[in-house]
Amino acid sequence: MMFGAWGEPDHDTCIRIIHRALDAGINFIDTADVYSRGESEEIVGKALAGGRRENVVLATKFHGTMGDDPNEAGNSRRWIMREVEASLKRLKTDWIDLYQVHRWDPWTDHDETLGALSDLVAQGKVRYIGSSTYPAPQIVKAQWVARDRGHQRFVCEQPPYSILVRGIEADVLPTCLEFGMGSIVWSPLAGGWLSGRWRKGADDLTSRRAAMIPQRYDLSIPANQEKLEAADALARLADESGISLVHMALAFVLRHPAVTAAIIGPRTMDQLESQLGAEDVELDSALLDRIDEIVAPGATINPTDAGWSNPALAATARRR
Numbered sequence: 001m002m003f004g005a006w007g008e009p010d011h012d013t014c015i016r017i018i019h020r021a022l023d024a025g026i027n028f029i030d031t032a033d034v035y036s037r038g039e040s041e042e043i044v045g046k047a048l049a050g051g052r053r054e055n056v057v058l059a060t061k062f063h064g065t066m067g068d069d070p071n072e073a074g075n076s077r078r079w080i081m082r083e084v085e086a087s088l089k090r091l092k093t094d095w096i097d098l099y100q101v102h103r104w105d106p107w108t109d110h111d112e113t114l115g116a117l118s119d120l121v122a123q124g125k126v127r128y129i130g131s132s133t134y135p136a137p138q139i140v141k142a143q144w145v146a147r148d149r150g151h152q153r154f155v156c157e158q159p160p161y162s163i164l165v166r167g168i169e170a171d172v173l174p175t176c177l178e179f180g181m182g183s184i185v186w187s188p189l190a191g192g193w194l195s196g197r198w199r200k201g202a203d204d205l206t207s208r209r210a211a212m213i214p215q216r217y218d219l220s221i222p223a224n225q226e227k228l229e230a231a232d233a234l235a236r237l238a239d240e241s242g243i244s245l246v247h248m249a250l251a252f253v254l255r256h257p258a259v260t261a262a263i264i265g266p267r268t269m270d271q272l273e274s275q276l277g278a279e280d281v282e283l284d285s286a287l288l289d290r291i292d293e294i295v296a297p298g299a300t301i302n303p304t305d306a307g308w309s310n311p312a313l314a315a316t317a318r319r320r
């Protein structure tokens with residue numbers, strides 16, 4: 001998400017970061033059409049040119065708004081069939097290994113979405129399909145629809161998960177285990193809150209993402225003040241344990257038995273280097289208990305960080 005106008009605008013720098021990640025053993029790249037309105041996909045396509053594509057599991061997503069036309073978004077068959085061609089072109093590839101629905105769309109039936117995605121698998125343009133940031137009931141419903149209608153099923157879910165955002169421990173992760181789905185978790189550093197920069201008394205408590213999503217960073221919001229308290233306590237715990245907060249945060253999410261992989265989103269080479277090696281860090285039970293004391297299992301400090309809101313509660317007319 002950090003490659004292109006939303007983060008690092010220099011394509012050559014982004015490509016060097018991708019190549020360094022591949023050389024370090026990372027073999028899965030996740031992007032989305034909506035990231036910088038297709039620019040991220042274009043950068044990934046350039047980075048995988050010259051023979052690197054074959055050795056990478058390449059994932060992208062659709063759903064977000066890609067234009068001014070109201071039909072240039074969503075989970076409809078019409079949009080899926082159009083947007084997959086655009087993503088293939090930007091990625092400079094003939095197939096997408098994992099094509100994911102970026103968000104659940106309450107206005108489009110699962111049958112329509114899964115039917116279109118199944119057709120793409122049959123055509124060879126997509127290998128597998130998945131969901132992202134789906135609430136647990138909709139994960140279950142999509143599995144049932146796939147079974148009952150003979151469609152391809154979602155093989156994985158991509159939810160937000162970090163020490164500060166643990167809500168999925170209560171329902172999404174157990175659901176994925178029950179249905180044999182992989183879990184590719186995003187924002188394991190909680191949007192930078194667990195990078196080590198967010199400490200009490202620090203001079204510069206800002207983020208490049210704050211302008212895009214101020215509700216997650218504005219310290220005048222009580223939930224974000226609580227996040228700062230927790231981030232500071234976790235940083236002190238990491239210091240006591242002799243590991244970096246970044247490594248502790250990544251190792252924590254990888255430790256969960258339902259988690260397949262953690263998506264890192266470096267904007268700079270230094271950020272990438274700080275995260276490499278986390279897969280070798282082992283957190284013992286005593287340290288995990290200390291983490292639970294700071295942020296309770298299943299707790300999400302700021303509900304905005306959950307990545308979705310229940311449409312049934314979004315408008316007064318729906319509940320009164």
